[in-house]
Amino acid sequence: MHVPDGFINAPVSIAAGVVAAGAVAVSLRGARRELDERTAPLAGLVAAFIFSVQMLNFPVAAGTSGHLLGGALAAVLVGPCTGVLCVSVVLLMQGLLFADGGLTALGVNVMNMAVVTVIVAYAVFRGLLRVLPDTRRSVTAAAFTGALLSVPGAAGMFTLLYALGGTTDVPVGKVFTAMVGVHVLIGIGEATITALTVGAVLAVRPDLVHGAHGLVTPLKLRVDGRLIDAPVAAPAAAAAPLAARSTKKVWATGLVTALLLAGFVSFYASASPDGLEKVAADQGIDRNVRAHAAADSPLADYGVKDVSDARLSGGLAGVIGVGATIAVGSGVFWAVRRRRADDRGTAPAAPAL
Structure with a gap:
């Protein structure tokens, strides 16, 4: 759903950029409370993993992918x-390095794909956890539902921005129906990937899943042939072993997975246009699209310039993208973590890899 330059006019793009910048600023402050010495290094890995999986377009309908x-x-x-x-x-990495998503539309894309998806998904996720049992299955099911609804939510935000500043004369009702219709289907793929990933991390390191904090699975003891709940350990005592556990294996596994997906599996992704591209072509939204400012980038369109072999070119571009994303992301989250330590007047702890 990367919006290119030319879909939305300058005033609305600027306004969206201002709102997106405000959301990022608020998120920078909020992230200080969410990140600690164990999770800060993993946040950069999450960004790299998302980059790699975004390269894997999957078919959702005839001639359309997501x-x-x-x-x-x-x-x-x-x-x-x-x-x-x-x-x-x-x-940011996709726009600057790979000419994917317009630079003047960066604020629009942050609004659609970062802010709206997170707000919708996390609101649904937390709401469901209030009524579901405190189990890992509930966390996975809530993540699935939140992800499913977040994608049409982003499509709805694009439609709103198009209604305010679209550069073509296409009825908003047609745009809304087409966008939400196809992105409901894409949402199923989003939900499946999200649930599988969250479930996999929950299975090995539930302490590293932010949405599972406070989730307690009572230890069962067999007494006189009956299973009973073991006494719950004091919070400090329970947290101490988790804080001491290394995240090296999780980090290494995640990095290798991201590199394999971007460097190898991406070659087999669907070549069909994604939901927004298909709707734009069918409805005529793309009549005023402009060439990307980074169209001459050596990595434009997820290929390495002057590398003629398509498999090798795409794989190298994917690996470079994962590396660049994890480097920039880790730098951002390290700085956020350091700022949190500075606010508390303590020296930042070394990352617990």
């Missing part, structure tokens, strides 16, 4: 404020 937006996944794994920052870093 890809992960990532707001729900990031919000559940590392928190809503950090999630906004994760997706924003991905969008």
